[in-house]
Each structure stands twice: as structure tokens, then as C-alpha cells.
Amino acid sequence: MITTTYHSPLGEIVLAADARGLRGLWFADQKHFGSTLTGSEVEFDMTRGTFPQGVIVDDGESCEEIRGCDAVSGERPMHAGSPKNVAAVAVLERVWAWLNAYFAGQDPRWTPPLHVEGTDFQHAVWVALLSVPYGETVTYGELARMVGERMGCTAATAGMQVSPRAVGAAVGRNPISIIVPCHRVVGADGSLTGYAGGIERKRYLLELESEGKLA
Template identity: 60%
Template sequence: MPERSHTVVESPVGRLTLVATDGVLSGLYMTEQRHRPAEDTFGTPDAAPFTEAAQQVEAYFAGELTDFALPLHLEGTPFQRRVWSALRAIPYGATITYGQLAERLGNPSASRAVGLANGRNPIGIIVPCHRVVGAGGSLTGYGGGLDRKRRLLDLESGVGGVF
């Protein structure tokens, strides 16, 4: 059975719970996040596996990091993992629509399925599901809340005074 541990770090968008499976980052969850697993699934409290992840998250919010370099343990269906991999290819500061992401995955009619997989992303911010927007650029469907999505996009676009 995999060993799970977690820690909580403060951020400008609230407390973030980092979860590791066998020492590899497998979750980053915001408070009051849709699809957030139950606390008892996060394992034992232990900050040791999260030193690098916590430093990179802090650097991201300071505007000093645009690309995370961390090993990730993504648990999901093959389709979900394909979507999450495609999310990691969206450049810092850019956005893409659900339809465009479905096209990139070779299935232009799968925008709804892409949206559902996006919403189940277990490693928010690092796997940048906040960079996916609705048709016409509308802010839709962010499990962490639209205010947080706007703040993350503003950070990445260089809008001053976000944090």
C-alpha cells in the first residue's frame, strides 16, 4: 500500500495542502476546493517530502518561477492523465479554451470531457488548470473558485498588485 503524507503551506490564495504518495507530490489542494479529497486520505503530517515543492510554490507566487520542475505522481484515468499532461504544456501567462485543448488532444468534440478531467486535476497550480478558459475567454469552471482563478491569471499576466 502506498505511503501518503501531507503538509500545509500558506499562500496568497489561502492555505494549500500538499500531499505526497511514496514521497512524490500527488496533490495540491486549496481550502474549499471542489473535488478536494477527505482529509483522512492525506496521510500523516510530515513536511520533509515537500521542501522543494514548497520553495517552488513560494517562488511562483513571488513572480520568480514560471515553470515548475518537480516529479509528480498523477493518479487518474488514462484520459485524465493525457489532459493533465497537456495542461503542463500551456505556457506561463497563456490561456487556452476547453475546445482548443480538446483539439490538441486530437478529439475536438471532447471539450466537455476535457473540462471534467480538468476539474479533477489533483495538483492545482503546478498542473495549471487555471489557464483553461471558456469560449471567448470567459472565466469558467475552476474548482478553487473564480476569484482564485482570476488572481492566478493576473499574476501570470504581470498585472501589478495581485498579491
């Protein structure tokens, strides 16, 4: 797994990916930061297209410069000695491009490859979050009904069989902020409650999407 840092209008965002997909996206100071990190990751500089010189990766190969990391221009193909590195950096490229579009006020309308580990219930919650449209919000109760239906409950009983409190706990543990849009979940009265990245960031993201939806 490798990491990189994205400089957003809301502060630094740390991205972690492996060959299968994005493993984590956190604001540097948010709760549960780095929940999927092992401590052995190597950081990749997306702006320069390089790993730190002389660093040894987990497959025993020296980290080398990887060219063609500009996901927007697509001018050059990527080159690296380790296929594992190429695949993971390609994931980060797509996430980088997604974030560029998002913070420019656009709905990216696609999802980069994700590789998220969690319980079956957490996965059900995170998949339900992905279905909440850009520029819209749901309450914890509404999300609980969505999760219940996804888990096989009937539409009439889904909200009673899945606890909004349990859903809220899974939302708070979401390791891929913004892309898996936990910021779109609000209180029953529409209030901005509980966001690992902080309420002000949540307000910014919702306002950004509201403006982008009207554009």
C-alpha cells in the same frame, strides 16, 4: 503518503506526497478536495521540520524530527530514520520552493516530481495542461484538440473526436492545482469559467502570471 499545509496569499493549500512524487495540491475549501487522500496520512510541519511527536507511520516506525527541510537555503542535508519519509519530504520541499517562487511572481520553469493517479484520458488532459505556458491561456476546445492529438487523432479531426465537455470534466478533477495549471483554461469567448478553487482565485492566478510575464 504525508501531507503538509502551505500558507498562500489565496488561503491554505494542502499538499500530499509519497516517495514517488506529489499526489495532491488543493485549496482547503475547493471542490474535490483530498480526492487522492486515504485518511491515514501523517502531517509534516515544513516550517519546523517535524512530524507530530509519537505518531506511528505506516511502516511501523515512530515519526521523528527530520532536519534540513529548508528547500531554499539548502544549508543542511536531510536526516530521517525511514527512507520513505526522507523521499516524501524531499518532494514536499521541492513543491514548497516552487510555490514560493510562483507566488513571488516568478515562472518556476521546472516541475516538481508528480505521482498522479487517474484514467488514461484524465492523464492525457493533465499532461496537456502542463504544456500550456506560464502567462497564457487556452480554451476548452483548444485543449480538446491538444488532447486528441496526444491520443493519436489527426490534427484535422482531433477537436471533433475529443469532447470539450469531457475535457472540462477531467480539468475539474485535476488533483494538483496551480502546478498542473487548470486555471489557464478559459471559455471560448475568454471568460473565466469553472475553477474548483473559485473564480476569484482563478482571476488572481492569471493576473499574477500576466504581471510576472511582463516583469
